[in-house]
Amino acid sequence: MTDSTESPDLTRRDGLKRLREGTYGGLFAACAAITLLTTAAIFVTLLSDAVVFFRSISILEFLTGTNWSPNPAGGGQAFGIIPLLIGTLVVTATAALISIPVGTLTAIYLSEYATPNARSILKPLLEILAGIPTVVYGYFALVYVTPALKATLFPEMSTFNALSASIMVGIMTIPMVSSISEDAMSAVPDELRQAGYGLGATKFEVSTGIVVPASISGIASSYILAVSRAIGETMIVVVAMGAQARMPEVQQALFGIPFVNPADVLLESGMTITVAMVQITGGDLTGGTLPYNSMFALGLALFAVTLVMNILSDIIAQRYREEY
Amino acid sequence: MATDNANAGGFGEVSRVRGIVFEYLSFGASVFGLVALGVLLVYVAIDAFDLANASPEWLLTYFLTLVVPFLAFCLYSASDRDVTRRALGALGGGLVAVAALFTAVEAFVAPIPRLNWQLAYLFVVAAPVSAYLAYVGSGGRVGAVGFGLLGRLVGGVAIGLAVGTLFLVFDPLLWFLAYTLGVLPAVGLYAVGRRRSTPRAQTAAVPVALAGLIAAVVLRDVVATYPSDLIIYLWTVAVPVAAAGGLLVAGRSGRTVAALVAGLPLAAAAAGGFLAAGVGLPGPTVLLVLVLTGVPTAVYVSRVADAGEGLAGLGLPLLLGAGAIAGALIVEAWGVPAPDPWLDGSFLTAAPSRTPVEAGLYPAIVGSVIIIALVAVLSFALGVGTSVFLEEYTPESGALGTLTRILQVNVANLAAVPSVVYGLLGLGLFANLLGLGIGTAVTAALTLSLLILPITIISAQEAIRSVPDDLRRGSDAMGATRWQTTKNVVLPEAMPGILTGTILALGRAIGETAPLIMIGAATTVFRAPDSLFSRFSAMPMQIYTWAGFPQADFRYGVVAAGVITLLLILVGMNGTAILLRNRAERGS
Numbered sequence: 001m002t003d004s005t006e007s008p009d010l011t012r013r014d015g016l017k018r019l020r021e022g023t024y025g026g027l028f029a030a031c032a033a034i035t036l037l038t039t040a041a042i043f044v045t046l047l048s049d050a051v052v053f054f055r056s057i058s059i060l061e062f063l064t065g066t067n068w069s070p071n072p073a074g075g076g077q078a079f080g081i082i083p084l085l086i087g088t089l090v091v092t093a094t095a096a097l098i099s100i101p102v103g104t105l106t107a108i109y110l111s112e113y114a115t116p117n118a119r120s121i122l123k124p125l126l127e128i129l130a131g132i133p134t135v136v137y138g139y140f141a142l143v144y145v146t147p148a149l150k151a152t153l154f155p156e157m158s159t160f161n162a163l164s165a166s167i168m169v170g171i172m173t174i175p176m177v178s179s180i181s182e183d184a185m186s187a188v189p190d191e192l193r194q195a196g197y198g199l200g201a202t203k204f205e206v207s208t209g210i211v212v213p214a215s216i217s218g219i220a221s222s223y224i225l226a227v228s229r230a231i232g233e234t235m236i237v238v239v240a241m242g243a244q245a246r247m248p249e250v251q252q253a254l255f256g257i258p259f260v261n262p263a264d265v266l267l268e269s270g271m272t273i274t275v276a277m278v279q280i281t282g283g284d285l286t287g288g289t290l291p292y293n294s295m296f297a298l299g300l301a302l303f304a305v306t307l308v309m310n311i312l313s314d315i316i317a318q319r320y321r322e323e324y
Numbered sequence: 325m326a327t328d329n330a331n332a333g334g335f336g337e338v339s340r341v342r343g344i345v346f347e348y349l350s351f352g353a354s355v356f357g358l359v360a361l362g363v364l365l366v367y368v369a370i371d372a373f374d375l376a377n378a379s380p381e382w383l384l385t386y387f388l389t390l391v392v393p394f395l396a397f398c399l400y401s402a403s404d405r406d407v408t409r410r411a412l413g414a415l416g417g418g419l420v421a422v423a424a425l426f427t428a429v430e431a432f433v434a435p436i437p438r439l440n441w442q443l444a445y446l447f448v449v450a451a452p453v454s455a456y457l458a459y460v461g462s463g464g465r466v467g468a469v470g471f472g473l474l475g476r477l478v479g480g481v482a483i484g485l486a487v488g489t490l491f492l493v494f495d496p497l498l499w500f501l502a503y504t505l506g507v508l509p510a511v512g513l514y515a516v517g518r519r520r521s522t523p524r525a526q527t528a529a530v531p532v533a534l535a536g537l538i539a540a541v542v543l544r545d546v547v548a549t550y551p552s553d554l555i556i557y558l559w560t561v562a563v564p565v566a567a568a569g570g571l572l573v574a575g576r577s578g579r580t581v582a583a584l585v586a587g588l589p590l591a592a593a594a595a596g597g598f599l600a601a602g603v604g605l606p607g608p609t610v611l612l613v614l615v616l617t618g619v620p621t622a623v624y625v626s627r628v629a630d631a632g633e634g635l636a637g638l639g640l641p642l643l644l645g646a647g648a649i650a651g652a653l654i655v656e657a658w659g660v661p662a663p664d665p666w667l668d669g670s671f672l673t674a675a676p677s678r679t680p681v682e683a684g685l686y687p688a689i690v691g692s693v694i695i696i697a698l699v700a701v702l703s704f705a706l707g708v709g710t711s712v713f714l715e716e717y718t719p720e721s722g723a724l725g726t727l728t729r730i731l732q733v734n735v736a737n738l739a740a741v742p743s744v745v746y747g748l749l750g751l752g753l754f755a756n757l758l759g760l761g762i763g764t765a766v767t768a769a770l771t772l773s774l775l776i777l778p779i780t781i782i783s784a785q786e787a788i789r790s791v792p793d794d795l796r797r798g799s800d801a802m803g804a805t806r807w808q809t810t811k812n813v814v815l816p817e818a819m820p821g822i823l824t825g826t827i828l829a830l831g832r833a834i835g836e837t838a839p840l841i842m843i844g845a846a847t848t849v850f851r852a853p854d855s856l857f858s859r860f861s862a863m864p865m866q867i868y869t870w871a872g873f874p875q876a877d878f879r880y881g882v883v884a885a886g887v888i889t890l891l892l893i894l895v896g897m898n899g900t901a902i903l904l905r906n907r908a909e910r911g912s
Contacts, residue, residue, distance in 0.1 A: 017805065024807045028717055031709025035735055035781070038774050042745065045752035105353035113347050114354075122354055129357050131828075131898070133835025135864045136887050139871045140364045143879050174357045204343035225740070232742025234838035235864075239871050274744050278841050285751065285762050285844045299748040303741065310740045314733075 046303060049287075049296035053079075056290055062297065068245035068271065070280055070291040079294050081301065083245040087270040088231055091166045091241070094266065095230045098170025100223055103177025107219070110178065111185035112207045123179070130175040138239025141168040146240070160242025160269040168236045173226040180225065184218020185211050217320035224313035228306045234274040242269030243279050273298050365891075366447045367438070371884035374663040376438040381660040383442050389651035391450060393643050397470065398454075398461030401637070407460055411453055418449030469628050469637030475903075476624050477641055480617030482896065487561065487616065488609040489693045492852055493765070496556050498544050503560040505543075506536020554597050557608045562615040566590040569619040573626050585626050589618025667885035675850045676866065680877035683870070685886055690852040691765065691860035692834060698769035698856075699776065699833050704826050706773070707780030708815075710735075711822075714781075715788040716810050739778035746775040747842025755843055763844035765853055765860045771839050776829040783825025787818040820908030827901035831894050837864040863890050 054062070057079045065080015072078075106126070110119050145164040150157045157163070188211050196206040212219065246268070248260045271279075277298050280291045370376050395415075399408050426441035461467035491499075510533035517525025550556070570586030593614035601607025628635065655662055674684025710731075718728040750771030755762045760770070791814050799809040815822075846859045847869040853860040861869075867886045870878050 021805050021807050024810075025717055028709045028713035031706050032713040032731055034706055035710055035731060035738060035777065038738060038749075038777070039734055041753055042741065042749050045749050045757075046745070049752060102353045102356055105350040109347075109350035109354045113350060125358055126354070129361060131831060131894070132361070133837070133864055133890060133894070135835070135837040135868050135871075136890065139867065139883055139887060140368070142871060143883070144364055144367055171357045171360055178354070202340070202343050204346050207346075228740060232744065234742070234744045235868065238838075238841075239868065274742070274838070277744055277748070278838065281841055281844060285755070287752075287756050296748060296752065299745050303745050306740060306742055307737065310737055314736075 042303065046296050046300040049293045050300045053290065053293035053297045057294075066247050068276060070276075070294055071283055077290060079290075079297075081273070081298070083247050084271055084273045084276050084298070086248065086265075087162070087241075087245070087275070088272040090162050090265050090270060091169060091233075091237060091272055092227055092230045094163065094166030095169035095173060096223070096227055098167060099173040099177050099226050099230075102170075103174045103222070103226065104181060104219065106174065106178040107181035107185055107222075108207055108212070110182045112203070112211060123182075126175045126178060129172060132172070134172065134233060134235040135239060137168040137172055138165070138236040141165050141236060141240035154263075154267055156263075157267045158242075158269055160240065160244075161267050162241050162270045163266040165237050165240040166266075168240065169230050169233050172233070172236070173229050176226040176229055177222045180222035181215070181219045184215035184222070187218070188214045217316055220320075221313035221317035224309050224316070228309035228313070231309075232274065232302060232306050234278060237272050238275050238278050241272070241275065243271050243275050244269040245271040245276065273302050277302075368884045368887050369447075370438060370443065371880045372667045372888040373665040374881075375443055376663075377661075378443075378663040379661050380440075380442050381658065382655060382662055383446065385654050385658070385660065386651045387446070387450070389647040389654065390644065391454065393647050395454060395457055397640055397643060398457035398467060401461040401464035401467030401470070401634075402457070403464060404460070407457070411457055414453050415449065418453075419445060422448060465634030466637040467634075469634035470640030471637075473621065473624060473628075473638055474641055474644075476620045477617055478896075479900070480620055481613055484613030484616040485609065486693050486697070488606075488612045489690050490697055491553075491557075491608070492690060492854060493694050493856055495544075496553055497550050498540060500550065500556045500560055501540035501543055501547070502537050505539050506533045509533075509536060554601055554607045554611060557611055558594055558597070562590055562593055562611060565615055565619050569623045572623055577626055577630055581626055585622040586619070589615055589622050593618055665885075666881040667888055671882075671885050672889070676848045676869075680875060680882050683878075683882045685863065685866060685889060687849045687852045688861045688863045688866035688886075689889075691849070691865075692862040694765050694853065694856075694860070695769045695772060695862060696830055696834055698765070699772045700826070700830055702769065702773040703776050703780045703829065703833075704822075706777055707784050707826065707829075708822060710777075710781045711784035711788055712810055712815075715785055716806065716814060735778045735781050739782065742838075743775055743836055744838040744842060746771055747839035749774065750839060750843040761857055763846055763859045764857045766856045767843050768840055768845060768860070768862070771843055772833045772836060775836065775839060776833045779829040779832065780826050783829070784818070784822045787821025787825065788814060790821065791817040820904050824901045824905045824908075827897055827904070831897045831901075834897070835864055835890065835894065837862075837868050840865050841868070863893075 062079055062081055064082065065078060066082045067078040067080045068083050069076070069078050110122060114122065141164040142160070145167060146157065146159060146161060149164060154163075192210050192214060193206050196210045201209065248265045250258045250260055252258060277295050280295045283289070283291055285292065395411070399411065402408075422445045423441045426436070426444055430436065458467075458471070462471045510529040513532055514526050514529040517523065517527075517529065551559075566586040566589060569589070570582040573585045574582035593611050596614045597607045597611030600610035625638065628638065670682075671684050672689065673686050674682060675687055676685075677683040714728055714731060718724050720728070750767055751762070754760045754767045754770050755764075760767045795813050795817065796809055799813045804812065840862055845865050846861045847865065849859060849861045863886065867883055867890065870883045870886060873879065
């Protein structure tokens, strides 16, 4: 407010006001800087302890070792990431087998078939799937899904197994696939659909032959995001899959072709990268020990994989997007 | 479509089978996850409330005394003949259909474990119909009033309990001094300055508040005698809340009503607090709950009375309360065996235990409330600051524009970092490097704040972006500085959206477990934490611990009760967020 003099001096410099403007601007900039600092802190924290770890265990040994036992009772620690990678791969792939087809079909239904009313009900309901705490999903898998599967399909299933955990991870990641894919499909202009109908295509042909190919970049990036989420998922796997780092038994089939029995992997306990990290927290957490440092090496691997996948999904969504 | 003209020897004939099959397949896919989750939730609810052991007579009694009056209230409020017909049809038809289907499946396929047709009817038919009717009924005046009152009662109790919990950690004596010396004078000065429109007085409020706070910290150990906790809460919480309620009403309804609205709940709460303390109950908590429930309720009732519409809705809490009492009396008189729910009062107020019957969630609830309160403050401040900087303070192009883009990409990437990695950050940085302690509430709050910060920023940015540019330009044209425009125009307009996003993000934080494990949060604590630096447990942490116990009573009873508690809190938070958003959308 300026003083009520006859001709207010509009160019007057008000020191207090300028100070206030500058203070608030600086405060907001500092808030924004915290996000950059967080990223830097994640890098530095992970790297500094991981480097200590790689001084004792070579990177090659870490990446190619087939035995993971950071806190053995007798001695003979081993830090090989291969069994953990296999566990992570099994969970991620099985979860993707559920989330990708179901999520894609959901997106097609929401974008092409559903009435506006049905869509306005279904979309927020689907978001609930992603909002349930993951420890609750893990509990469901352990206490309800495993006994149900055991009673009906797989009597030889063990209490902690990869299958029920993967099913729950899959259900949890459905909305990730469906919401991003649906956004991409809704962005396909109506002219393309009308053109398809004009050529005599049915609704099915328009949906699968025009809309899906036209939005394929968005769909693909949603797949990558869902898979990346599944890789980093911790609690479902910790609660329901148990904690046994195992190499699957390779059997010889006809003509000596090696194969792995899927039941041996899916119906048994296993360990993912995230489970291995959680398991180590049972020990000493003040730092300095080899298992403590190995946690950060695993974290670095996890961080790198998910970061690459997110960037990849970004690039796919940006570069291969059809501009209409 | 092309099928209409199907006469030219096969030309134009299209099989629709494939399309129809695909449509139903995709519909099935979109409800697949929901149905799976729904079944699991039904089972966990049955376990938590021990409904599998509820006799049909017990269910029938409560159905008649609680559910039927509630449905009748909603139907009365909706006063739509079509809705009534449809609802009664669904309830009646559903009864026959579920009973028949269930009996058939049990007889010919396989027995369904721990579920009978009465329960199935309750979950599959009665619950969705009730939800639908509550939705329709809340559209009518009577229903809106009824649900509004119910929401204020429940919300008041929840907030009262949460505030009481916070005082377990934050020193009430320090708060008493800070309030008396800092907050009260500053607010008074600001109000006077506003009333007389003297900006100097308003500006002076900030140094006064600071000086008061510093004085409070200095005097904390110098002053020897303090009033009792009850009087401190009465003076620092109850009186200002009542005064705020009175001021809200005073402008519209006059002084007498305002005095009533402020005075009645205050007197009731004070009386309740002292009585409870006399009987041996926690007096301060009773006081907080009563005043935080009473004042909003009184304000609401006076507003409804002014509007003079839908007064009948005020009876809804009475209707439900009377129904519950009547149900209990009938069950008692009839001698019907009642279920023994795991989720009951003692579960919420007892400490964890090795024996399932005695196990409780109280220390974990306290831990969660404290962490969430800290996370809310931190992530809200940082989130709003960052999003204001990104949306209002940086240009789109030039060197600063590049910085904005980098920040934007960085935030998007942070949102996708697995939560367990944030746990490592908390362990390495906050717990060990900065020495805040392994498994302390402060470490957990900082870690979780960073975890949900990207989500908060992204939603706050969306809210700020949706403020129309005309408003900003209008403010600029009046000669406002950038900060004045932000403070007076942008933030008030965007606030509902920002709050909605923050509450949703807090919902994510309250269920996170992996980061808590990584920073070494206790798997079980037997006493509620009493400072920010004491070891704590949180609700999801406790659920994780219990889920690992092999006894069936833990797996199917205690954990189920914990899961339901956690989910109910989440539903409450998300419901509040959605209400906020809907109200903002209606307003604009």
